[in-house]
Amino acid sequence: MQETSTGFVVITAALITSLGRLLVAKRPPGKKFGLLWQFPGGKVEPGEGLEESLVREIREELCLDIRVRSLFKTISRREPGFEVDLHAYWCEICGGTLHLLEHVAIEWVTPSELKGMQFTKADCLLIPFLEKLPRFA
Numbered sequence: 277m278q279e280t281s282t283g284f285v286v287i288t289a290a291l292i293t294s295l296g297r298l299l300v301a302k303r304p305p306g307k308k309f310g311l312l313w314q315f316p317g318g319k320v321e322p323g324e325g326l327e328e329s330l331v332r333e334i335r336e337e338l339c340l341d342i343r344v345r346s347l348f349k350t351i352s353r354r355e356p357g358f359e360v361d362l363h364a365y366w367c368e369i370c371g372g373t374l375h376l377l378e379h380v381a382i383e384w385v386t387p388s389e390l391k392g393m394q395f396t397k398a399d400c401l402l403i404p405f406l407e408k409l410p411r412f413a
Contacts, residue, residue: 284359287398288330289315290367291348293412297384300393301338304380309396311380315364326363334367337378341371351401360398387411 292299300313318333320326327344334342345366352361376382385393387410390403406412 283357285361286320286326287317287360287362288320288326288333289317289362289364289399289402290330290334290342290344291315291364291406291412292342292367292369294384296411297386298390298406298412300383300385300390300395301376301379302381302383303396304378311394313383313393313395314399315402316379317364327365330365330367335372337376338382339372339375339377340369342367343370349402349405353398353401358397360401362398362401364402 290299299316301316302311302313303309305311316334316338317330318337320329321332324332330344331342334340345368348364348366350361350363353359374382383393387407390407395403
């Protein structure tokens with residue numbers, strides 16, 4: 277995992293859409309940020325590229341193969357106890373069968389539904405940008 281002693285972490289997130297809705301996943305109760313929603317993805321491992329990390333994370337957590345299409349947004353946030361670079365990519369499913377190996381639930385949501393959900397701190401940073409979209413690609 278790409279994390280420094282100061283707690284700085286590099287994260288990737290997959291923005292996977294279908295019929296104008298975006299896939300979000302709920303974290304398990306026993307993990308950090310348990311039962312909060314997130315955009316699927318995770319921490320970048322040492323020596324791993326951003327897109328490579330995202331493909332690995334989605335395969336490990338959801339049993340899906342994805343194609344990374346394009347970078348949507350990179351957000352950097354620094355505050356005491358929370359330092360993150362979040363790279364969110366538009367992705368499409370190109371294989372596999374969805375199985376929840378890490379998460380306890382998934383939802384397909386519209387831009388307007390995001391505000392009513394409790395997301396992890398890092399994923400909250402993306403929501404204002406996603407809410408401005410009339411619908412998801």
